[in-house]
Amino acid sequence: DYWIKKIERNRTRDWENDKKLLFLGYTVIHFWGQDILKRTDECLQVIEDAIWDNKLNSLPDDDLEL
Structure with a gap:
């Protein structure tokens, strides 16, 4: 349960960071x-x-x- 929540938080955080970078004109590659x-x-x-x-x-x- 801990790891599922942690991974979901990480994915949400990564998506929020990606959106900010895309808005600034960066290309995001993972x-x-x-x-x-x-x-x-x-x-x-x-x-x-x-x-x-x-x-x-x-x-x-x-x-x-x-």
């Missing part, structure tokens, strides 16, 4: 510790994709023409 250790390349790809998406979305529309 990884579990084991994912970082076991799937490092995939985690890095997620980060790289988020950076590129952010850069593309911040360009004026006329800069997107090739």
